[in-house]
Amino acid sequence: MLDNADACMALHDPLAEPMQCTRYRGLTLTSHFQPIFSIAHGRAVGYEGLVRARHDDGRPETPATLLALPNDGQQCLELDRTCRTLHMHNFARQASGQAWLFLNLNSQYLVTERPDIGFTRNLLQATGIPAHRLVIEIIESEVRDQAQLKQFIRYFRELGCLIAIDDFGAGHSNFDRIWDLEPDIVKIDRRLIQDASNSPRVGRILNGIVSLLHEAGSLVVIEGVESEHEALLAIAANADMVQGFYFAKPQPRLSDPQGVAEIFASLRRGQQWHSVKRHADLQHYSRGIEGLFQQALVEFAAHQQFVQSSTRLFSDPRTVRCYLLNEAGYQVSPNVYPLHYQQQLNRRFAPLQCGDHANWSHKHYHYRALKQPGVIQISRPYLSVADSRMCITLSQTVHAGGMLHVFCCDLDWQEQSRHCSAAEP
The missing domain is CATH 3.20.20.450 (EAL domain)
Structure with a gap:
């Protein structure tokens, strides 16, 4: 009371x-x-x-x-x-x-x-x-x-x-x-x-x-x-x-x-800087493999041997898988893994690890590659359905055998995850 x-x-x-x-x-x-x-x-x-x-x-x-x-x-x-x-x-x-x-x-x-x-x-x-x-x-x-x-x-x-x-x-x-x-x-x-x-x-x-x-x-x-x-x-x-x-x-x-408006202005500048830095981190992280990626695309365009072309990328330990999509987004190759990563695959996710006939047209790495043909696309980190691990994807269109394809290469992002927490849009 x-x-x-x-x-x-x-x-x-x-x-x-x-x-x-x-x-x-x-x-x-x-x-x-x-x-x-x-x-x-x-x-x-x-x-x-x-x-x-x-x-x-x-x-x-x-x-x-x-x-x-x-x-x-x-x-x-x-x-x-x-x-x-x-x-x-x-x-x-x-x-x-x-x-x-x-x-x-x-x-x-x-x-x-x-x-x-x-x-x-x-x-x-x-x-x-x-x-x-x-x-x-x-x-x-x-x-x-x-x-x-x-x-x-x-x-x-x-x-x-x-x-x-x-x-x-x-x-x-x-x-x-x-x-x-x-x-x-x-x-x-x-x-x-x-x-x-x-x-x-x-x-x-x-x-x-x-x-x-x-x-x-x-x-x-x-x-x-x-x-x-x-x-x-x-x-x-x-x-x-x-x-x-x-x-x-x-x-x-x-x-x-007092000064709260300046605090928010500073925070917005800081967020913009972090966004730029995240993009730069992605560019830096993938820079060492872009040359190998381009060589793989040239080789695939010339010989249409996807598995053999992908093997060139496996000299970089960050590479976890390669796969090929057609223009409609259907996967037209199996997932190709380097030997060291095959041994790490979590079999609990086995139903998702076979990409045969899967369609990825809704994914950023497919539609962005089609939007800018001939330009390497680098995704933001995202959770891969194939093994429930964080990765980034390099993708680019390539003409082979008279058809347009999207060549994709996933890079492991586990060690880098502390640098970037943004979800892929």
């Missing part, structure tokens, strides 16, 4: 209206706001309201301890409403332009307690905040009654609020609920960006998640960005917005930190 339902005045600022605080079980609760930045705009487009608690002697209390104080669902809902009321009043007291206010809503207790759904509508009227500037954050994995949750979401949407799914990628999150709830915004759990900073494989997964969420019609925020490297990964993943200590810590006052 609230010790004192009346808000107290705190954080006096002679240049701004004083902020509110409230009492709860011997603690003083105040609002802090953490900016959420648009990568494209280089500025804050929203602020997440976060509660801070202190004892009377000034000692801070952790949010986790505060949230553990209620004894039942009704008390949890009451604390949740207390925090939302505090944040909305403090947000309304400050100049915020058109920025959103992100508010966490304890959706599990909203569903189980089934309170009067007019609370948010009345709070919007009391604070004067337009409904379209309020983003309701829901942790979808904590709700068991999906139908009831959808009913509340429908109500918030009818009010004009936006819906955000929070902490996606943690716990039991799944895409089925994204398709079902159709959120306006999805906030990706901070653990994903942390793991992506240490693993190119997770980086590729993050890229794929962002792409899928965009296909579902949701904007994407990556939370917990705490370093330049993580910020660059978020930009590379094509996220729309970022949030984290690298850009700004939560503060009582709304603010766009």
